[in-house]
Every structure is written in structure tokens, then in C-alpha cells.
Amino acid sequence: xxxxxxxxxxxxxxxxxxxxxxxxxxxxxxxxxxxxxxxxxxxxxxxxxxxxxxxxxxxxxxxxxxxxxxxxxxxxxxxxxxxxxxxxxxxxxxxxxxxxxxxxxxxxxxxxxxxxxxxxxxxxxxxxxxxxxxxxxxxxxxxxxxxxxxxxxxxxxxxxxxxxxxxxxxxxxxxxxxxxxxxxxxxxxxxxxxxxxxxxxxxxxxxxxxxxxxxxxxxxxxxxxxxxxxxxxxxxxxxxxxxxxxxxxxxxxxxxxx
Amino acid sequence: xxxxxxxxxxxxxxxxxxxxxxxxxxxxxxxxxxxxxxxxxxxxxxxxxxxxxxxxxxxxxxxxxxxxxxxxxxxxxxxxxxxxxxxxxxxxxxxxxxxxxxxxxxxxxxxxxxxxxxxxxxxxxxxxxxxxxxxxxxxxxxxxxxxxxxxxxxxxxxxxxxxxxxxxxxxxxxxxxxxxxxxxxxxxxxxxxxxxxxxxxxxxxxxxxxxxxxxxxxxxxxxxxxxxxxxxxxxxxxxxxxxx
Numbered sequence: 001x002x003x004x005x006x007x008x009x010x011x012x013x014x015x016x017x018x019x020x021x022x023x024x025x026x027x028x029x030x031x032x033x034x035x036x037x038x039x040x041x042x043x044x045x046x047x048x049x050x051x052x053x054x055x056x057x058x059x060x061x062x063x064x065x066x067x068x069x070x071x072x073x074x075x076x077x078x079x080x081x082x083x084x085x086x087x088x089x090x091x092x093x094x095x096x097x098x099x100x101x102x103x104x105x106x107x108x109x110x111x112x113x114x115x116x117x118x119x120x121x122x123x124x125x126x127x128x129x130x131x132x133x134x135x136x137x138x139x140x141x142x143x144x145x146x147x148x149x150x151x152x153x154x155x156x157x158x159x160x161x162x163x164x165x166x167x168x169x170x171x172x173x174x175x176x177x178x179x180x181x182x183x184x185x186x187x188x189x190x191x192x193x194x195x196x197x198x199x200x201x202x203x204x205x206x207x208x209x210x211x212x213x214x215x216x217x218x219x220x221x222x223x224x225x226x227x228x229x230x231x232x233x234x235x236x237x238x239x240x241x242x243x244x245x246x247x248x249x250x251x252x253x254x255x256x257x258x
Numbered sequence: 259x260x261x262x263x264x265x266x267x268x269x270x271x272x273x274x275x276x277x278x279x280x281x282x283x284x285x286x287x288x289x290x291x292x293x294x295x296x297x298x299x300x301x302x303x304x305x306x307x308x309x310x311x312x313x314x315x316x317x318x319x320x321x322x323x324x325x326x327x328x329x330x331x332x333x334x335x336x337x338x339x340x341x342x343x344x345x346x347x348x349x350x351x352x353x354x355x356x357x358x359x360x361x362x363x364x365x366x367x368x369x370x371x372x373x374x375x376x377x378x379x380x381x382x383x384x385x386x387x388x389x390x391x392x393x394x395x396x397x398x399x400x401x402x403x404x405x406x407x408x409x410x411x412x413x414x415x416x417x418x419x420x421x422x423x424x425x426x427x428x429x430x431x432x433x434x435x436x437x438x439x440x441x442x443x444x445x446x447x448x449x450x451x452x453x454x455x456x457x458x459x460x461x462x463x464x465x466x467x468x469x470x471x472x473x474x475x476x477x478x479x480x481x482x483x484x485x486x487x488x489x490x491x492x493x494x495x496x497x498x499x500x501x502x
Contacts, residue, residue: 176501179465191487220428220489229487236485241477244438244470247501248494255424258490 007240008035011088011138014079015039016069016127017096019047021196022145025231026095027051031058033235035091038082040067040127042096061086069096069123076130089134091238094124094144094167099197102156102206113159120163125170128185132178139182141238144171145230146187146249148257168249175247184246186237188230191219191253195227220255261289262484267336269293271318271377272343274305276442277394280472281340281479286311288480293336295329296343320373327380337389338483341377344394345369346444354405366408370394371415378419382427390431392482393420395492397438400500417492424490431489433482438496441469465498 013030017023018039024047027037037055041048041064048064055062063085067078083089098119101112128142135142146168149161167187174185192198192215201207216222233252236242251257268285272278273294282292286309294305295318302315316332319325320343345368374393385391398406399413413436420434439460445453461467478495482488494500 172501175498176465179498180467182466184466193487220425221431221487222428225487229485232485233481233488236477236481241474241481242495244466244474244495244497245478245493246465246498250488250493251491252485252487254487255428255490258421258425 007090007140008033010086011090011134011140012036012038012063012082012086013091013093013238014082014089014127014131015051015093015095016067016123017041017094018051019044020095020097021047021198022190022193022227022230023047023095024051024054025195025227026093026234027062028054028058029231029235030091030093030238031055031060031062033239034060036061036063036086038063038065038078038086040065040069040078040096042066042068069126070119072122072126075126079127079130079134083134088138089131090138090140092128092131092135092140092142093234093238094127096120096123097145097160097197099200100157100160102201103159104156105158108158113162116159117163117166121166121170124167128170128174132174132183135183136178136181142171142174142183142185143234143237144168144187146171146189148189148191148251148253150189150249151251151257171249172247179246184242186242186245186247187249188233188237189249189251189253189257190230191225191251191256193225193227193230218256219253220258223254225252225254261287262480263338264289266290266338266483267293268338268340268483269295269333269336269381270340270342271295271320271373272341272394274298274301274315276342276344276444277437277440277472277475278340278342279305279308280476281342282309282313284473284476284480285338285483286313290338293333320376321368323376323380326373326376330380330384333384335384335386336381337386339377339381339385339389339391340479340483341374341391341393343369343373355407358408363408367412367415371412371419374416375419378423378427378432382430385430387429388486390433390483391423391427392479393432393434395434395436397436397494397496397499399436420492421490428489431482431486433489434492435475435478435482436492436494436496436500437470437475438464438494438499439469440475441471461497461499463502464496465501468497470495470497
């Protein structure tokens, strides 16, 4: 048995927002690593079922829970209930993210800014904060998805960059404060990938051919990534292979942030 | 799960001890053919005996560009390069600014910076287009110490070399690993009680208050070899030292 499988042997991995394209891939790699997975969705029940099936295909137990991550009391109940049911929480992953409207700041209504930033930042906090006492017990791992736009700003991307900068600060805080209890916390920065929100952004016209070509030209690798690329990084940082890595943000962005 | 480096050829310059040896061991475990290289034949021989399996090794003088070029000519096509070669002498002979002799200062850069650059320069014709290069700096880049200005500058230069080579050499991916305190053989020469005391003092303020191991560092290099959408990154494997 690998070291990774030992850490995953008791307890469960929580995946907040396991129903999206990236969330599904994360659920799958965690299960393939030997972990049971409790995943949440807000509206995308179908996506959650796909994620759960991937977990079961890997021979692990999946639990699906409908949860609005902005509801802090409901998040705390979810975390404690899963800890009770699976005998602990060894990993907590924040993989959710609101749909991002691409706007110049000059044209962005404060109400939309408040709603989008609030959904993302509080969603992350509401999931990870109640998980912390369980992660102390398991000497576990917290992880959140972020964006390379917190290093190199992308025009019209403030609704992603602003909350993810806060998410990164929360993760660094957990790493700094909880390290003495053996808890690690890291971020994965998600570049432009051809999964998840990509198709919705194409449908609305926020992404078009010209945007995609321009984006590719800014990438060192000149190609877009995939949800699997992101999931591989999450898998690495959650596993004991990364036992000495904490407080870091690993960009999986084809070199966008350079 | 399949072995991640099955059928790949991994070259580790500095691979006969410390972090580099850890990378060689881990890459072999993931099914790679491994070539280790370092400055002394005796170290190569010992490392190959310990590694066994599909490993090969040879000496290289990274201070001599022609020797680096010959090394890669002999090597032929390969997939991943990890550069961990380091010399410790200049680290001990730093000195505060008034004592720095500018003419001699380059010694700090010889192995860790110019050696890395020579290796990258001469490997790029034979490295696979979907391959990767990972070079190594150190936390002194971010936590300056009195009398170590040159080391800080050199380590920072290594990081920026990785970032810029990622742009230059794409589609080959180029990244760096920035290790924190790692328990390599360098510490063996110190009496055990003194070593424990030094390690404790050095790591007690870190979130993860211990030294890292070569095996833990090796996993970061392996991720960077396999993570096909990660380039131009500096991965800090430092127990959270950079946070506090």
C-alpha cells in the first residue's frame, strides 16, 4: 500500500463543488488514490452523479449532498455529518466557483461584484473553516482552486481574480496557523482549460475564437489545458507525496502567469 | 495505477547524492530509465550500486561547458532533466559586503547557475518536445541571511532563469524547485546532538516544524516531469518556511 493510500484509508475527502468539470476530475483522482469522496453540488445534480459514478468505478464510496456553500450553518452540518459517517475528514477541497461574467471594472455593478466575490470567498471559507478541527485530527489537507490571474491580471477577469486572491490568502492563513497541527493547505491555479466553465463561456460569447487565439498566444505552451491537468496537481498536493509542501499556489496554466 | 515514467529516460545532474539521488530513486520506481551524473567517479559508482535497476551513470564537469556538451552528445535522446548539482564551498565563504571580492564572486554562481545554464543549453537539441527541465534554487532566494547576498542573488537568478526558459524553450516545460531545509548527507558530518539542535532551531518557526527529506523533494520533481500543463513555475517544498 502506498503512503497515499494509508492517509486515505480512514475518513473521507470533501469536495465542495464536485459536480463541475474540474470537480468531477478531482473526485475521480481522489478515489483512484484510495479515498472515499463526499461531494457537494448546488444545482448541477447530473454533474454530481457523473462524479459519484467515477468514484464508485474506482471502487470507493461516494456521497452526494446538495449544498449552498454560502449557507455557513448548512456547510458546518455537512462537514460534521460526513466526518461522523466516514469516521473523519482527511481532505477538504474547495473546487466550486460561481459562473464568471467577464466585465471591465468600469462596467461592473457593485451588486454583481458583491454577489460573485461573496459566493466564492464565503463558499471557500464556509467549507474549510468547519473542516479544520477534523483536519487537525487526521493531520489532513486543505486545498482550493485559484487562478493565475492573481499573479498576472487578465482584462475583464476581476470577478475571478479578486475572490481568488482572497481564497489564496485564506489558504496561506490555514497553512501558517494549522501547520503545527500537521495540517497542510495549498492552492492550484487553474488556467484556461477546455472543461468546466469553458463551454458556458463559449455559449455566452465571452469566449470566442479570437479570444481563444489571443489567449493561446499569451501562453508559453500555446495550448489550452484540461480538467485532468488540474486534477493531477490536486492529486499531487493532497497526497503524501507533497508532505513538505504547504501554503503554496501551484499554477497549472501553460505558463500564463509568466 | 500505471507507472508514470514508464519508457521515459530521466537524467539527473547531481543525481549521486542528496535530492538528486532521491529523484533518481523515485524515477526508477516510476519505471524510468535513469542516468545520474556528478563530478566524481567514486560517487557515481556508489550511487549506481545503490540504485541498481535501469540506471546508468557517468561523471560530468558542469564547470566545463565542453564537457557538458560532450555529456549530452553521448547521452542521445531523452525525456526529462533534473539539475540538482550544487557545491557548498562558496556558501561557507560568503562574507558581508565589504569583504566580497567582485572578481571572485562568480564562484557562487559557477555550479548552481552557470552549470544549470550550460546543461539546459546543451540538452535542448536532444530533449523530447514533450519533455521537461527542472532546475534547483534555494530558500536563501527569499530569506536573505547576513553575509549571503551573493547566494541570495544567485538563487533568485536560478528562479528567473526557469521562468524565462519556460518561454524560450516551449513546448519543452521548464520549472524550478525551491527546497527549504533538507536532510541530505551534508548533515552527516555533524555530531548527532549538534545536528538535532541546529535543525530544531532552523525549523521551529515553520508551519511544518521539521526538515524535509530527499524523498519528499524528489516527488516535487516527479510532479513537474509529469504535469504536462505546468511550466515556468517555482515549486516551494519548504514546510511553509516562505510563509512566515
